[in-house]
Amino acid sequence: MNTERHGITVGIERINSQSILVFKVTGKLTHSDYQAITPVLDSTLQAVNAEHIKMLVDITEFSGWELRAAWDDFELGLKLGFKLEKVAIYGDKNWQELASKVGGWFISGDMRSFGDYQSAIEWLTD
Numbered sequence: 001m002n003t004e005r006h007g008i009t010v011g012i013e014r015i016n017s018q019s020i021l022v023f024k025v026t027g028k029l030t031h032s033d034y035q036a037i038t039p040v041l042d043s044t045l046q047a048v049n050a051e052h053i054k055m056l057v058d059i060t061e062f063s064g065w066e067l068r069a070a071w072d073d074f075e076l077g078l079k080l081g082f083k084l085e086k087v088a089i090y091g092d093k094n095w096q097e098l099a100s101k102v103g104g105w106f107i108s109g110d111m112r113s114f115g116d117y118q119s120a121i122e123w124l125t126d
Helices: 031-046 067-081 095-103 118-126
Strands: 007-015 018-029 053-064 084-090 110-114
Touching: 007 031, 007 053, 007 118, 018 031, 018 067, 018 118, 031 067, 053 067, 053 118, 084 095, 084 118, 110 118
Parallel strands: 018 053, 053 084, 084 110
Antiparallel strands: 007 018
């Protein structure tokens, strides 16, 4: 049996004295994935209690969105945009550089693309 994994995992990593909000995106995202993650994300953001959030988005296992989920992603970006200081997109997708440039138009902070985890973390914590 072939199991199709998809969804968004949210966590907080402490690196030195900084809190980094971490998104791990897996598979092809659905509208249901965003409905499930929204309350978790709201709770996590209250726990971080930061005006300016640093975020790592790991897309190494991401394969795309269903149409409604792409809209959900856009809405989520608008909801978080004013609180984001830095967003590092980490993965090996050929489109992620363009996504970071376009995404940067909708947030108040910086968004950059990285091919390796360590470079992304160094930029976020600099």
